[in-house]
Amino acid sequence: MNKIGRPPHIESWPISAARANIGGLFDAAIKSGPQKVTRRNSDAVVVISEQEFLRLRNSRPSFADYLLNCPLNPDDLPKRQPARILQNKVV
Numbered sequence: 001m002n003k004i005g006r007p008p009h010i011e012s013w014p015i016s017a018a019r020a021n022i023g024g025l026f027d028a029a030i031k032s033g034p035q036k037v038t039r040r041n042s043d044a045v046v047v048i049s050e051q052e053f054l055r056l057r058n059s060r061p062s063f064a065d066y067l068l069n070c071p072l073n074p075d076d077l078p079k080r081q082p083a084r085i086l087q088n089k090v091v
Helices: 015-020 022-032 050-058 063-068
Strands: 011-014 035-039 043-047
Touching (some): 011 022, 022 043
Antiparallel strands (some): 035 043
């Protein structure tokens, strides 16, 4: 994010230019941030530095941690309804 909270501008590379200048693509990802590589103007991948990847991977808790630390109180949840009985079977 930049100083005003917007993601940085992502430079776009056609796949042919990225292939021809893979070193430049790597350098740009390390020095300038994410680089988008497009194929036929539709499919795209984003190349980021390893440092950025590790920062992103470690910046969020796992889903299990999120659920275990969820800020909900029991009163926030809907009231439970009794199970329906259908032909002497609980559904």
